[in-house]
Amino acid sequence: MPEPTPPSERTSFRRTPAGDLLKAIERLASAGEIEEVIEVVRSTARRLIGSDGIAVILREGDACCYVEEDAVGPLWKGRNFPLSSCISGWAMLHRRTVVIADIRLDERIPQDLYRETFVRSLVMAPVRSDDPIGAIGAYWGQVYEPTSDEVETLETLTRATATAMENVRLVKALSRALEEAEFARDELRHRVKNAYTATEALARLTLPPEHARALSARIAALARAHDLLDRKLAQQDQITLGELLEAELEPYHVDAPGRFIIGGPAVTLPGPQALALGLAINELATNALKYGALSVPTGRLEVSWSRDAQNLVLEWRESDGPMVKGAALESFGSRLLRRLVEGQLGGSLRRHLQDSGVTCVIEFAAPTMIGSDRVDT
Structure with missing residues (x-):
């Protein structure tokens, strides 16, 4: 030794x-x-x-x-x-x-x-x-x-x-959690696609042909919107506000062009903000389909946004729809909408009932806006 x-x-x-x-x-x-x-x-x-x-x-x-x-x-x-x-x-x-x-x-x-x-x-x-x-x-x-x-x-x-x-x-714990989250997301994506496919097949089997075609078109538009948002956020973790609104609202005016006006300055939203705002827009559209301007053929919708100091202000304005009851503003969807805006976006939500329809203003801190992104549909 x-x-x-x-x-x-x-x-x-x-x-x-x-x-x-x-x-x-x-x-x-x-x-x-x-x-x-x-x-x-x-x-x-x-x-x-x-x-x-x-x-x-x-x-x-x-x-x-x-x-x-x-x-x-x-x-x-x-x-x-x-x-x-x-x-x-x-x-x-x-x-x-x-x-x-x-x-x-x-x-x-x-x-x-x-x-x-x-x-x-x-x-x-x-x-x-x-x-x-x-x-x-x-x-x-x-x-x-x-x-x-x-x-x-x-x-x-x-x-x-x-x-x-x-x-x-x-x-290692974080890597495992990310792998599990990725697996769960893939599983959810697969289930959502299957749900769209099954719903479309059931519509063709149970509805008259003319109604089945209209419903199938809407389901296909929902599927496209889901796929667009999923691909955009998975590939680059950001999306423009115009793209987000077009994707979320396309299923609701697929058979009624000219009823929607969507436009405002160019804004690119990071993934977390885009997901929260997308869910909020979806809630507004769902409520409009149940109670508001999207529930009748004559209803119209204008979505615009602008800069206010350091915040982004988005205005959702419905018109030419049926009279909306005040109780509709306190529905489950509306409460979820407030949690999304105030909790996830850290912003504020203001809603008004008018004779011409519902107006909703969402305000939250947003990235710098550049250029113009006005789209009329």
């Missing part, structure tokens, strides 16, 4: 260069796997501390697992011990660093295990002091009192290791 380096020959290691420690911390911060974190510690800790050996220990339940080492002689890599029977377990259970100048004089040391090794002194520091998930041990081959710099370097390394391991865990 190689002889341990005498303390007199290790004086250059006593004070760790700050640059070397910083590089090790940077490597830990960029690690993407637990195995990579362990390898960074294995390959840097011994040189940084100036010890004859280093061991990386992970906690698994009530066991200490010696997963990696770099030393002048073999330690315990690949072996597991109860927390209560090894010094790494003591450091984790008591949540503090252990410094032992002579292991033969310390009753916490399992002498039979250490007799197989070169170790005579050590420092053992827990990884994550509040709830340890492991430990890093530094070992010397002779009776030796580690310096405060050496102990501080080891503790700094354990803190960086704890942060790196937590980052790896969080990134």
